[in-house]
Amino acid sequence: MRHLNISKAADGVATLVLDNADAPMNVISLNFVGEMEEAIASLTTDENVQGVILASAKSAFMAGADLKFLVGAYDGLTKREHFEFSQRVSGLLRAIERSGKPWVAIIDGLALGGGLELALACHRRIAVDRPGTAVGLPEVNVGLLPGAGGTQRLLRIAGVKTALDLLLSGRQLGAKEALTLGIVDEIVPANEAFSSAKAWLATNPDPVKPWDVKGAQAPQKLGLLVPADAADYSLAAAMVAKKAGYNQPAAAAILSTVYEGAQLPFDKALSVESKYFAQLLSSPVARNIIRTSFISRKAAEKGARRPAGVPKSKLAKIGMLGAGMMGAGIAFVSARAGIDVILLDRDVATAEKGRQYSAKVMQKLIAAGKMAEGDAEAILARITATDEFAMLASCDLIVEAVFEDLAIKAATTEKAEAVISENTVFGSNTSTLPISELAKASKRPDQFIGIHFFSPVDRMSLVEVIMGRQTSAETLAKALDFVAQIGKTPIVVNDSRGFYTSRVFQTLIHEGAAMLGEGVPPAVIENAAKAVGMPVGPLALLDELSFDLPLAIVDQAIEQEGARYLVPAGVNTLRRMRDELGRGGRKAGGGFYDYDEDGKKRLWQGIAEHFPAKDDWNIDDLKARYLYAQSVETVRCLEEGVLQTAEDADLGSVYGWGFPIWTGGTISYIDTVGVPAFEREADRLAQLYGPRFAPPKLLRDMSRKGIQFYVAAEQQDHVEEDHAELAQS
Amino acid sequence: MPEAFIYDHVRTPRGRGREDGSLHEITSVGLATQLLEALRDRNELDTALLDDVILGSAQPVGEQGGVLARAAVLNAGYAQTVGGQQVNRFCASGLDAVNLMAAQVIAGMVLGGIGGGVEAMSRTKLGYDSGPWSADPAITLSNHYAPQGIGADLIATLDGYTREDVDSYAIESQRRAAESWSEGRFGGAIVPVRDAIGEVLLDRDELIRPGTTLEQLAKLKPAFEGFGKAGFEAVIKDRYPQVEQLSYVHHGGNSSGIVDGSGMVLVGSEAFGKSAGLKPRARIRSYASIGSEPTIMLTAPAAVSEKALSIAGMSKDDIDLFELNEAFASMMLRYMRTLRIPHDKINVNGGAIAMGHPMGATGAMILGTVLDELERRDLNTALVSLCAANGLGTATIIERV
Secondary structure (H helix, E strand, C coil): CCEEEECCCCCCEEEEEECCCCCCCCCCHHHHHHHHHHHHHHHHHHCCCCCEEEEEEECCCCCCEEEHHHHHHHHHHHHHHHHHHEEEEEEHHHHHHHHCEEEEEEEEEECCHHHHHHHHHHEEEEEECCCCCCCCCCHHCCCCCCCCHHHHHHHHHHHHHHHHHHHCCCCCCEEEHHHHCCCCEEEEEEHHHHHHHHHHHCCCCCCCCCCCCCCCCCCCCCCCCCHHHHHHHHHHHHHHHHHHHCHHHHHHHHHHHHHHHCCCCHHHHHHHHHHHHHHCCCCHHEEEEEEEEHHHHHHHHCCCCCCCCCCCCCCCCCEECCHHHHHHHHHHHHHHHHCEEEECCCCCHHHHHHHHHHHHHHHHHHHHCCCCCHHHHHHHCCEEEEEEEHHHHHEEEEEECCCHHHHHHHHHHHHHHHHCCCCCCEEEECCCCCHHHCCCCCCCHHHHEEEECCCCCCCCCCCEEEEEECCHHHHHHHHHHHHHHHEEEEEECCCCCCCCCHHHHHHHHHHHHHHHHHCCCCHHHHHHHHHHCCCCCCCHHHHHHHHHHHHHHHHHHHHHHHHCCCCCHHHHHHHHHHHHHCCCEECCCCCCCEECCCCCECCCCCCCHHHCCCCCHHHHHHHHHHHHHHHHHHHHHHCCCCCHHHHHHHHHHHHHHHHHHHHCCCCHHHHHHHHHHHHHHHHHHHHHHHHHHHHHHHHHHHHHCCCCCCCCHHHHHHHHHHHHHHHCC | CCCCEEEEEEHHHHHHHHCCCCCCCCCHHHHHHHHHHHHHHHHCCCCCHCCCCEECCCCCCCHHHHHHHHHHHHHHHCCCCCCCCCCEEEHHHHHHHHHHHHHHCCCCCCCEEEEEEEEEEECCCCCCCCCHHHCCCHHHHCCCCCCCCHHHHHHHHHHCCCHHHHHHHHHHHHHHHHHHCCCCCCCCEEEEEEEECCCCCCCCCCCCCCCCCCHHHCCCCCCCCCHHHHHHHHHHHHHCCCCCCCCCCCCHHEECCCEEEEEEEEEEHHHHHHHHCCCCEEEEEEEEEEECCCCCCCCCHHHHHHHHHHHCCHHHHHHHEEECCCCEHHHHHHHHHHHCCCCCEEEECCHHHHHHHHHHHHHHHHHHHHHHHHHHCCEEEEEEEEEEEHHHHEEEEEEEC
16 A cells, blocks of 8 residues: 555554655545555454554644545536545545444644544544644635535534534634544643553443444434524524625535534435535535635745746845835745845834834734744844845845835836846836836846735735846746745736736726716625625725825826727726815725724715716626626736736736635636636626626637636646637737 | 405403513413403304314414414314314414415305414424524525514615614504503403413503603614624625615514414304304405515515505505504504505504514404404504515405495
8 A cells, every 4th residue: 555554563453554655745535545445444354453543654644635636526527426426435434433443543733624534533533732733624715515524523523513613614723622622532742642542442442433322313303493503503604694605605515514414314414415515516616716725826836937947046135125014014024934134215214114013013923822922033133124225235136115106116226236236136016017117227127027015915925926028037036936935926927007916906996986987876886896705895995095096007008008098997986086076085084985083984975966876786797797897807918918827817816806716716717607608798798888898809719719718637738729829819 | 256254353462472471371272272262252153153263373383383273172162173274474374364264265165264373472482483494504595584683674774764763663652552552442352361260360461661762762772783793784785785784773672572462363254144143344355475575574564465455456545544563663664655654544553562473373463453443433444464584474455344
């Protein structure tokens, strides 16, 4: 066996050690399942084996299922086959449980998802006392549910309420909490785990689970005859509506699995669990979430877009120009990653204020027990606040985050380049100014690149790396090495107005403003956006942003492009609000909302007078407009070469501005709808609401050719050629 | 086709629906039995003339389950040939029971019978009959279930009713109920409830609070905000995206009270009346039931009233008095606004906000109340309706003979 080691001792105790031969983590894959089936059968039938200790040779017990396999399963398998797969793994665990021999799991490190399910099937769980030991069933976060008995064992061990809490939040528990909830049976020091397991086995424990005892009753066999249980489910459903909304089927399926399973005998309950699992695995939502948030994201972090052949670099010191909100944030995440930071601003006091931002953030982390004080001091010591450009001399990379103005940025670039070495890369954290324009101020435009962070920097994981016309592959590699070093997720785009993220984000906020101009009531505008899964409504976003910014972008574009420029849909509303009604956003004293002293907001009552509401709105159209406006603009970015991959598009939309994860991202959404169906709907919306919805040629060609953006792995090469061909035609 | 006539009706007083309520010791079947006995005795009725007794309960489980009607028929000493049937349309059950009895009479399959309902709310825990609509997660999610009080607050939010609007309505309900009691207007229908040794336990509606003021009500905390914040606001906004924030205006003082009680209506054909030697008091002109949007839940009455009017070939101007169960103040205001009914033509003797709402029994009770009032004022027509959970609603139009 490649992934398992079995040893049998003379005292009748067998030890089964999980040791994935292909990866640093144990995962549930088809190979693993096959070997486990064999191992369980042999241990069960071997008369010399009295009990089994299950442990891991890795730093974690087991991380869960092989997510790549699950994504492949969406395209490759039928619903029936998904059900059978779940039943096969479930049956494997059942075979442990009903082997007639006691099994002990030693959880040393993480036991998540399928890993915890495996441990739950054992007759005793021993947790090793170390900080890394944690258990959890995080499947809900990838649009799935535990499909190997996890929902049913957990509710029978810890009770329905605890099970729902853990299953619906997906949160991890430390060993202590797991012990309190009965999920593990004891906590021991690392060196006592095996002796403790053996000692328990030596007591000849009864290997029959409570639910397998003759005459055992399902925990909620009375079902809805118990009013308190009925009330709990009613409220739990409302909490699911609040937290997950109506677009993510996993939470609802978990609720039903628990509700129905708690009334059924165990094996029947396992079968129902497998059916709901199959339902989820067959829906595109789980596929979308896993593909974007795990597969594409991991690939991006591992350098999917990094040019091959450039040696990897490690940065020791960066120069951060500008200690405002963005500069201070970038300085913090860099210092936290072990990089020395020269934080420069116009005077030392301003620079120091930026440096103190790190101290503030870390104080909160310390208070929450998430950081040690010593670490915080070391991090803060890595940041040097200064107003002297000479200090930049030995930096490996410069990140500029000064005021968004071409002239100011040009002057800063010149001052920095006067001191830095010839091969230092210069990155600009601009969100709107074209990189190629900024690069004109540089002596070395091939070493000039955009490194666009999102606010707040320490919480937003995305970095949009922007190639100027002359930016070299080496420069890109270095920028990506920096992003990797600070643990962020990069996408790589080409220069254009607003690059990718800001450009497509504009379509979202303008769509909301346009709706107001059409007479859609403001609450409907906001709720429609939230109904598709946007975290914040566009009017609230605009208020926070202040209307000056999007209007300045428009004004500049009109100046540069004249009649060729398609003026965004919400411009008239924004101008009226700001210029005629004196409501330019929150900083201007209020915009679409009024704000009280505590920062609480209510929609501005004056909207009804100045933008009289009509009652002909159609919520389904409004919801579609948000998603389509953004997805169509994203296709334009692909068509124009601003974007080069569907993965970048999806990652950028989900992690840059909160495009709903259930869609997988702006491009994944199109595949989910189906390219031809998306084209038809976009045509319909264009007819009704304007040319911004008109399907770009790339989309029409794909529809005609019957291809989509993502394909199953084996067809990948062929279709990439198709894309290249289409983009050129 | 035979017509269906109302020959008599009775109700118990409504006892506070708690352990300290006066009727708490009386079982549900006990309440029903005492009304059956009263109907028989005061009409000197040969019970063998009756074909069926249909009783509604909104929670037909436990002591209210098992076709309680049949148990009550036998317990009251009715002829054993009299059938028994149980119906449930939540809060409209009592009126539906009367309508079903009328329908059988009109169909010619039944000569006479009793329709009504019973709900001993102090004895049956709210939620015993939860059901899939509110508690099976898959159904509550697809159904966009929210508690009724949230629906009531939603109506107030959409229509712009303020806390003062709904509280003022409640105070008027109290005032009317108190006035009606002091003038003895309910006397003809009330059957005092007796205990096991034959002594009267209760002969008046117990929950009523005469002299309630706006200031008193203003002190009560909104009852449903906790539910809303826990998650039901999200449910509401998915169905009603025009809602920015729910305004929580309902509380115990402007919502129907929890009480114990029973009500029954004796229905039969003309031939039945002749055999029994009884004079008809009113005919049932039409009835209707509908489903409406389930999340707001409480707005069926206007539409179901229109349907009943249309079946009867009448317009709302042909109706002299309206009676609508006061589940919550806002749905009363919505009904009056939608159908343009002046307040002095509806619930003229107060309603459930003052006197309580014994769920499955209320329909039969308020049908009787409005018939008595038609006779007292010498008017002719009345329309009775109730909203019921999950968007259901039932209405009945009666006309004096």
